[in-house]
Amino acid sequence: MSPRKPPFRLATPSRRQLLAGAAALSAAAFLPQRALADFPTAQVNTTGLAVTDADVTVGILHSVTGTMAISETGSVEAEKLAIEQINAQGGVLGRKVKFIQEDGASDWPTFAEKAKKLLVNDKVASVMGCWTSASRKAVLPVFEQYNGMLYYPTFYEGLEASKNVIYTGQEATQQIIAGLNWVQKEKNAKTFYLLGSDYIWPRTSNKIARKHIENFLKLKVVGEEYFPLGHTQFNSVINKMKLTKPDVIYAIIVGGSNVAFYKQLKAAGVDLTKQTLMTISVTEDEILGIGGENIVGGYACMKYFESLDNTNNKSFVAAFKKMWGDNIVIGDVTQAAYLGPWLWKLTVEKAGSFDIDKVSGASPGVEFKGAPEGYVRIHENHHLWSKTRVGRARADGQYDLIYETADLMEPDPFPKGYQ
């Protein structure tokens, strides 16, 4: 960890309000000695986790090598920032947070191996980690068997809920439904063309999108196609779309394929300021690769954009850039990763214990008012209540916020009527 001074203090008053009624806990953030006396290690750690009188160890498990490194690095940075800020505020129950970082190397079995190492060898109190669904599926049995706590940042397909995981990203319905409703109302859309990379997240998401379009909005899907990960030839599907002329192109293409897709779209004369395109897979991070000029005018449906105008986000962006450099952009998942350590801290303080079962049980109802995306709360199903937002890509690689839901969207990982 950098010994540098903490960049800023995060929304302390609101955090105190949210702990109303637990004055001792609130004070604990400022009086470490007293907190230690209130929470002796023997009492807050009955299961042999890596908790001492001075510190508590957590794990960070992302790919910092391999094909996923480009996406996961932002999450690592956000988690380190959050941990540094938590320590600057006095740590968790008076204990400094230390972390052990492991590399999943973009390889799912390695994720499982490292998760096991963190839980069995290092006895970490929680793990912030994973990015792809495949890596989460690989570590899930490990977390359930050895009873660990995972804070998972990525928006994903849903169809899962575990007592050992807090999903700080959106599950599919939170990302899709409000966006489709918006595009129908604002753009008077009637026909949709669904695209996706060929794995479980785009397929499940497009299934939900199709059911919503056909059964709830009573509109039409005129095409649906999938491409292998890493695919770079989109000309034939672009020609098909030019023939069918859908009102909305709904694209869930991930990773490097995006670069080829948007460049070829532009080269084929499809102007996104005229043709409505909505994506749920392109954050500011991806636009760095795509190039803002190639996607300008496209709409993205997320819960967070770097350009969000609120005090929490302004101080978050400033602190992030101070720690990691001015050229860095912050995407949806990076923000969700930043929530992980904070939610864990708040939950531990609510439970008054580091024990996994108590943290897991205390999670529902935990609120974080200092989140850059605005207020969030953990649902009974361990997902977050979050707003859905629509942004429009600018040429400089940022999004302009166009629309946000008035209320928090309820997470519904097993949506009825969409299966």
Added chain:
Amino acid sequence: MAATRTDSRSLELIGFALIALLIMVVLPLMLDIFRLNLVGKYLTYAFVAVGLVLCWGHTGILSLGQGVFFGLGGYCMAAFLKLEASSVENTRIQSTPGIPDFMDWNQLTELPFFWVPFKSLPFALIAVVAVPAIAAFILGAAMFKRRVGGVYFAIITQALASVLTILIIGRQGYTGGINGITDLRTLLGWDIRTDNAKYILYFVCCFLLLGIMLLARFVLASKLGRILVATRDQEDRVRFSGYDVANFKIFVFCLASAMAAIGGAMFALQVGFMSPSFVGIVPSIEMVIFCAVGGRHSLVGAVVGTLVVNWGKTLFSESFPELWLFAMGGLFIAVVLAFPRGLAGLVTDQLIPRLPHWRGWTHRQPSPAPAE
């Protein structure tokens, strides 16, 4: 020359004994179950490396697609374990209870016909060896009968690795796609995730590995083994002497593939899942590297090489999560530059001649390396 043969054989026996001592006694006493389970995982790759010693080191068939066979074996085993884990009561929350979870996510409503036989353990165990062996036979027959060899064969095996990966990822409703087959729990009701089970599986893995090493030793020491070496060094002369070279090559390729497949099955049992990331080109080449580092002519060397490389991988990546790939790259380059015959070559070429009491050792190998 007679003295050389005897000594190289006794040297090999000493190597066997040492490796058996290491994996059966020293490591289990030294390591906790978490680390031992990791060693168990590495040893499953050693099955592939031993197969490569046979088909690459001694017959000269460089296969860059051994991951295919490792993967097929692993998937056959994982299919059985997954079906057992997907009982109706375990999968109540699904739209169709009683089928594996990934099928449910992909809107399958019944078990595909080719999954049904995997409900039986004997079938699955036979399939572990038979499916990869048949695949290797078809590929081998198609290639070797037409006298396709060398670089062309290596390229075809790479293509096969690529094809199978794309197939598995593309047909995710039937195969689990890129996520693989995860969350394997029990074998005939016996929980394979407990520490106890891991010890047992580790020793089963050790016994099987020593078993196939002895089998490989038997093959190499036989007349067949000498024909294989002759094929590697002068294929045309062997053919002109009246041997059907293709059949020997097909046989050894099938044998190596079956060995890789047993490794894959043990992998699925010990690690608890199987994914396409073992099937592709990169893991296949990695397996060749294990063999190269250890020494492609030596069975013991291949096992040691596998352990060293994987141990290094785990150790470096734990210590330097962001730089470890450079350390691994450096290790490979150093080994290839300094000891082209691998760690085993280091022992036989450098170490042994310097031991004064090793009388009669003449620095000659029974199967000299070909010029490649």
